[in-house]
Amino acid sequence: MKKILNDPLLHFFAIGCLLFLVFEYFGSAGEDEDLTIRVSSGDIKALEASFSRTWQRQPSREELDGLIDEKVRDEIAYREAVALGLDRDDAYIRRRLRMKMELLVEDITTAVPPTDEELKAYLEENRQAFRQEMRLAFNHVYLNPDQHGTTLDTDIQRLLEELDRKGEQADPRMYGDAIMLPRIYSLSSANVIDRQYGAGFSKELAGMETGRWQGPVRSSYGLHLVLVRQKKEAHAPELKEVRAAVERELMSARRQEVRKQTYDTLLDKYSIVVSRDNGVRD
Known part of the structure; x- marks a missing residue:
């Protein structure tokens, strides 16, 4: 008898019977539900498109039949799992459902893009957030003091004279000492420049004049001869300068507001009871 009870085949049979009884129990409560699984032509086109994106070709008839069978199995597993209550008390599923609900609510905000008037008003209310700091475009030639010793001042003067003769035509990559940083900068913000130098x-x-080699200017690396090509002073921008950023921030603010309003509205449907060790808060 003990050998029979330890037989894996008996265990498998018992589990099968248990699952059958569970499905019968939960299934009996839903006899009136629609037990039809429909795979539309749109579903099939979506399956074909997904296969094509992955494999860069159309599926064969057998492959497509397999995809359809898998979709049917997926739907059966989903319905039966829900019938068994497997979606309840699952933190991952709850987070996914909350995310989907919030995305559905937030989609309302993207249905109608903001008008120019709304963007201008948002920019006006948040001028400081979109303020453009000073930006500079420049070339530089690096000099490592450790590599020049007592000739540093002479080397600086000689190099500055040569660069000055060539002006903006001088290629800074052909002069000075090696450094990992770029020698030519397009318009860059003061913060970015200071983080690097x-x-x-x-x-x-x-404070330098544009279009002329000057220096040296000291950085955390050493000394630099610099030609400032362009300056853009700090300023409060017009909408056309920062339109994409303003629209992005406005839509983000809208989504947050719609989400808050939705929860505030739905909250009125519920009675909230919070149990604590020191009492209950309604």
Whole structure:
């Protein structure tokens, strides 16, 4: 008898019977439900498109039949899992459902794009957030003081004279000492420049005349001969300058507001009871 009870085949049979009884129990409560699984032509086109994106070709008839069979199995497993209550008390499923609901609610905000008047009003209310800081475009030649010793001042003067003769035509990559940073910068913000070269470097450049080699300017690396090509002073931008950023922030604010309003409205349907060790808060 003990050998029979330990037989894996008997265990498998018992589990099968148990599952049958469970499905019968839960299934009996839903006899009136629609037990038809429909696979539309639109579903089939979606399956074909997904297969094509993955394999870069159309599926064969056998492959498509397999995809349809898998979709049917997926739907059966989903319906039976819900019937068994497997979707309840599952933190992952709850998070996914909440995410889907919030995305559905937030889609309302993207249905109608903001008008120019709304964007201008948002920009006006948030001027400081979109304020454009000073930006500089420049070339530089790096000099490592450790590599020049007592000839540093002479080398700087000689190099500055040569660069000055060539002006903007001088290729900064052909002069000075090696450095990992770029030698040519397009318009870059003062914060970005200072993060790379050290605090105060951009302020030194901002005080320079454009179109002429000057220096040296000290950074956290050493000394630099600099040609400032262009300056754009800090300013409050017009909408056309920051339209994409304003629209992105406005839509984000809208989504947050719609989400809050939705929860505030739905909250009125519920009675909230919070049980704590020191009492209950309704």
